[in-house]
Amino acid sequence: MSLRGVSKGFSPAGGASVIQDVSLDIAPGEFVTILGPSGCGKTTLLRLINGLIPPDAGTVEIDGRAPSPGPSMSFVFQSFRLVPWLNAADNVGFGLALAGMERAQRQPVVRHWLERVGLAHAAASYPNQLSGGMKQRVALARALATDPDILLLDEPFASLDAQTREIMQLELLRLWEERKRLAVFVTHSVEEAILLADRIVVMGPAPRSIREIVPVDLPRPRRDDIRTDPRFLALRAQLTGTIRSLIADDPNSPFFRRA
Structure with missing residues (x-):
């Protein structure tokens, strides 16, 4: 899967996100999480990958072709x-x-x-x-x-209670590890992003684009005890700091850090 210079805009009155100049390659069998604060365009990016909406600029290609919804690509939503x-x-x-x-x-x-x-x-x-x-x-x-060859998941566990969410994260890992489909998972949770991913794509607001891509160097298969691994804890601290900085530097955020 390849995204090159992808941008997508919506009218400000619609209150939707804007994606600006996103480039990203995802390999078959790779699990990528998209992490970032609210309003940074994570769901818009997923819908561009799915072919539900076209880019205004740039290209999205899967096996050299523009994406289109179908049985080879499955979408899991937050609202079931x-x-x-x-x-x-x-x-x-x-x-x-x-x-x-x-x-x-x-x-x-x-x-x-x-x-x-x-x-x-x-x-x-x-x-x-x-x-x-x-x-x-x-x-x-x-x-x-x-x-499906591709599994797209838009905050599928966000509406669950904390205990059920942790169980479902491990269930997803167990099922994914059996076939290792290409998976793109949108989340607000730093811990969830680390637990699941091979790489974490961090997106930020203003401009809404990729800020960094962080590899997750943790062994697979992963189990719940990985959360206490020093490497997990170090990544959690690093990414939590990054997200807080993105929010504080966003002039549209109520937590904007003014000079």
């Missing part, structure tokens, strides 16, 4: 985006159905992924019968069921 009138099994199989797979063919795939996320017992349950963590497991299973 489950279909309320479908049960868990049919939500997991939704992408497969859209791709034209018959129900008889879908069933073993759906059953496999419900088992992988620990929800085989909830196959017949509807979204309003599931907890937040269970809904996000269904959303993750749905994204993986199409066997």
Whole structure:
């Protein structure tokens, strides 16, 4: 995946982010997290990668072609985006159905992924019968069921409580390590970014662009005890300082550090 000089603007009245001159290469099988304060364009960048919106300048290419939504690229949202009138099994199989797979063919795939996320017992349950963590497991299973080459995740665990969020981070790592799809994960959390990533792309406001790319030199597979590793703690301190500086230097921030 390659982004070259990508810029995207929206009208100020819309309150949307602006991406300015972003260049980035992501290798197959690499897990990249996009980290930065609110309003720096992280979600806009993800939507440009997905092909949901076109760039105003520059190019986004995947295997030499402009991106377009399809079964080879799955998107996991913060708000789950489950279909309320479908049960868990049919939500997991939704992408497969859209791709034209018959129900008889879908069933073993759906059953496999419900088992992988620990929800085989909830196959017949509807979204309003599931907890937040269970809904996000269904959303993750749905994204993986199409066997995508690229997995895009827009703060998928942000609405979960702290304990469930940590469990889901480890579940995602476990599932990703089995096939190591190219993954791009947007987050506000420094710890989450470090735990998951091979590299962390730090974006900042005013201008909304990449400020630095930080490699994460931590062994895989990663488990919860990696959070106490001295290298993890050093990276957390470094990145926390960077984010605080970006916020303090942003004239649109209420925490703007005036000279």
